[in-house]
Amino acid sequence: AAVAGAALVARAHLAVEMRDFTTMVRCAEQGVELCRASSEPTMLAAGLALLAQHDARGGRFAAAEAKLDDAMTLARAGDDRWNEALIYYIRGSWSAAQNRGREARHLFEQGLACMRAIDHQWGASRGLILLGLLAHSRDDLYAARDHFAQALGPLRDVDARPEIARSLGGVGRLAAALGDLPAAREALTESLTISRSLGIRIAVARGLEAFAELHAIEGDWQRAVRLAGAAAALRDAVDQPATTGARLERMLGPIRRRFSEPVVAQLWGRGRELTPDAAVDLALSPPGTGTVPAPRVPRHDTGGHALPVTPPSTLTTREREISLLIARGLSNKGIAGELVISPATVARHVTNILTKLGFGSRAQVAAWAVKNGYI
Numbered sequence: 001a002a003v004a005g006a007a008l009v010a011r012a013h014l015a016v017e018m019r020d021f022t023t024m025v026r027c028a029e030q031g032v033e034l035c036r037a038s039s040e041p042t043m044l045a046a047g048l049a050l051l052a053q054h055d056a057r058g059g060r061f062a063a064a065e066a067k068l069d070d071a072m073t074l075a076r077a078g079d080d081r082w083n084e085a086l087i088y089y090i091r092g093s094w095s096a097a098q099n100r101g102r103e104a105r106h107l108f109e110q111g112l113a114c115m116r117a118i119d120h121q122w123g124a125s126r127g128l129i130l131l132g133l134l135a136h137s138r139d140d141l142y143a144a145r146d147h148f149a150q151a152l153g154p155l156r157d158v159d160a161r162p163e164i165a166r167s168l169g170g171v172g173r174l175a176a177a178l179g180d181l182p183a184a185r186e187a188l189t190e191s192l193t194i195s196r197s198l199g200i201r202i203a204v205a206r207g208l209e210a211f212a213e214l215h216a217i218e219g220d221w222q223r224a225v226r227l228a229g230a231a232a233a234l235r236d237a238v239d240q241p242a243t244t245g246a247r248l249e250r251m252l253g254p255i256r257r258r259f260s261e262p263v264v265a266q267l268w269g270r271g272r273e274l275t276p277d278a279a280v281d282l283a284l285s286p287p288g289t290g291t292v293p294a295p296r297v298p299r300h301d302t303g304g305h306a307l308p309v310t311p312p313s314t315l316t317t318r319e320r321e322i323s324l325l326i327a328r329g330l331s332n333k334g335i336a337g338e339l340v341i342s343p344a345t346v347a348r349h350v351t352n353i354l355t356k357l358g359f360g361s362r363a364q365v366a367a368w369a370v371k372n373g374y375i
Contacts, residue, residue, distance in 0.1 A: 001035045001037050001038035001040075001048070002034070002038035002039075003036075004028075004034050004035075004038040005031045005032070005033070005034030005035035005036075005038060005043060005044070005047075006031070006035065006040060006042075006043040007031070008027045008028070008030050008031030008034065008047075009027070009028060009031035009032070009035065009043045009044075009050070010031075010043070010049040011023075011027045011031075011045050012024045012028035012031060012047065012050050012228075013046070013050065014150070014157065015027060016050065019202075019238050019239070019240075021054065021188075024050065024054065025054055026053070026068075027052065028047045028051050028054075030049045030167065031043065032044060032047040032048060032051065035047060040084065041075075041077065041078045042074075042078065042080055042082075043076045044071075044074060045070075045071040045072075045074040045075050045078075045080060045083040045087075046071075046083055046086075048067045048071040048074075049068060049071045049083065049086060049090060049285045051067055052064040052065075052067035052068045053090060054088065055067065056094060057255075059089050059342065059345055061339050065200075068087055068090065068091065070094035071083065071087055071220065072084065072087050075087065079141045081114040081117055081118045082114075082115075082118065082120065082123065083116050084111075085110075085111040085112070085114035085115045085120075085123055085127070086111070086123075087111075088107045088108070088110045088111030088114065089107070089108065089127065089130060091107050091127065092104045092105075092106075092107030092108040092111065092130060092134075093116050095107060096133075096134050096137070098227055099167070101134060101138055103348070104134055104211070105131065105134055108127055108130045108131050109127075109131070111127050111130075112124055112127030112128065112131070114129055115215075116268055121155075121157065121158065122154070122155070122158055122160055122163070124154065125151040125152075125154050125155045125160070125163060125167070126151075126163065128147045128148070128151035129147070129148065129151050129163065129166055129167055129170070129198065130152070130183055131147045132144045132146075132167075132170050133147040133170065135147060136170065136174065141174055141177055141178060143260075144170065144174055144176075145170075145171065145174040145178070147170075148167045148168075148170035148174065149167075149171060149294075150170045150172070151163070151167045151171050152164065152167045152168070155167060158233075161194050161197075161198060162194075162195075162198060162200060162203065163217035164194060165190075165191045165192075165194040165195045165198070165200075166191075166202055166203070166205070166206075168187045168188070168190050168191035168194070168248035169187075169188065169191040169192075169206055169207060169210055170367065171184075171187040171189035172184045172186075172187035172191060172210055172214075173188075173213065175187060176188075176210075176213060176217055178212050181214070181218065183215065184214055185214065188207065188210050188214060189284060191207055191210070191336075192204065192207035192208070192210075192280060192283060192284065193213065193284070195207050196276075196277070197282050201234050201237065201238050201276065202234070202235070202238050202240050204234060204276055204279075204280065205231045205234040205235050205238075205240070206231075206234075207280075207283070208227045208228075208230050208231035208234070208279055208283055209227070209231045211227050211247050211283035212224045212225075212228040212231065212251065212283075212286075213251050215227065215283075215287075216251045216254075216255065220286055220287060221254075221255045221258060221259070222267055223282065224251065224255065225252070225255060225264055225267040225268055225271060226267055226268070226271035226274070226277060226279075226282065227271060227282065227283055228251070228252070228268065228271060229267070229268035229269065229270065229271025229272040229274075230271040230272060230274045230276075230279035231271075231279075232271075233271070233272040233273075233274075234276060234279075234365075236292065243303070250320075252264070258301045267339030290312075315353060318349060319349055319352060319353050321339065322335055322339070322346065322349045322350065322351055322353065323365055323368070323369045324333075324369060326350070326362050326365045326366055327353055327355075327365070327366040327369035327370060328370070332347055332350065332351075350362070350365075355367055
């Protein structure tokens with residue numbers, strides 16, 4: 001039972017990397033049951049942590065916290081610093097998602113200390129990446145750059161290519177934000193090349209988003225919009241909504257002011273039609289290449305067909321669903337019943353939608369959804 005349980009939990013971890021959450025839940029639940037029956041604490045804690053993350057994704061936060069509490073008790077009882085660190089990382093990610101930055105940083109630092117205590121360089125680098133992402137999200141650019149740079153050396157030593165790509169992506173974004181465009185292009189090129197070689201689609205999507213921002217800074221706005229559209233299509237394919245909508249919208253705002261909204265929508269649509277390889281080739285081609293003539297789109301549809309919708313870069317998939325239900329006139333309670341989530345969760349999403357779109361009322365959200373063809 002101990003061997004089978006450990007194997008099932010390990011299989012569940014692989015399923016997460018493959019975005020196969022059905023297999024992950026099945027294997028993790030079976031593995032946890034066997035590990036508990038055979039008193040195998042290490043893999044039991046690992047399985048509970050996986051299931052906790054699944055509960056959190058489904059909005060079952062009380063169940064998620066209970067599983068993480070059990071996993072932490074097991075880890076501490078067995079002096080299992082590895083699982084203890086991972087639990088700190090998970091909790092820190094939850095805090096960061098809820099904009100509790102100070103708490104998230106403290107949890108990431110605790111996890112980093114655990115990994116360093118057992119001299120686990122890969123695990124420590126993961127903590128540095130998380131701290132870098134958190135610092136970047138709070139516009140602490142120099143701190144973020146230092147975290148990513150510290151992570152790179154140990155990761156190269158063990159050839160941890162997915163994490164190398166993530167760290168290089170952070171270094172590239174920060175170099176672009178700080179005005180060092182040659183360094184940004186060098187880091188982002190290596191990052192995206194590694195991600196393509198690994199076949200990790202969500203990593204490729206992140207790389208395309210980073211290049212979209214770089215091309216926008218360089219003034220290649222058409223390519224920027226197409227790459228952003230290609231990244232959105234990849235995210236949709238792996239059911240991984242963007243967590244960087246506000247940053248992407250800051251990039252698209254000046255472009256919308258330069259071109260008409262239908263033109264931006266056409267460029268976005270062209271990007272969505274690109275294959276992943278074609279999108280990567282477009283991103284990696286030298287500045288000044290890959291630009292296409294701006295499409296000419298009439299202000300009014302004269303052929304009886306709907307014009308392309310505005311690029312939905314601002315809202316996550318769930319937020320777009322809720323905007324549709326707002327436009328149908330549903331209350332928060334009605335939306336909660338429709339989506340099988342709590343009214344409090346709906347209220348948080350509605351607040352995010354109003355903030356991202358710059359609106360002050362649900363009526364404005366409804367009008368926006370109708371105007372952009374979402375309903």
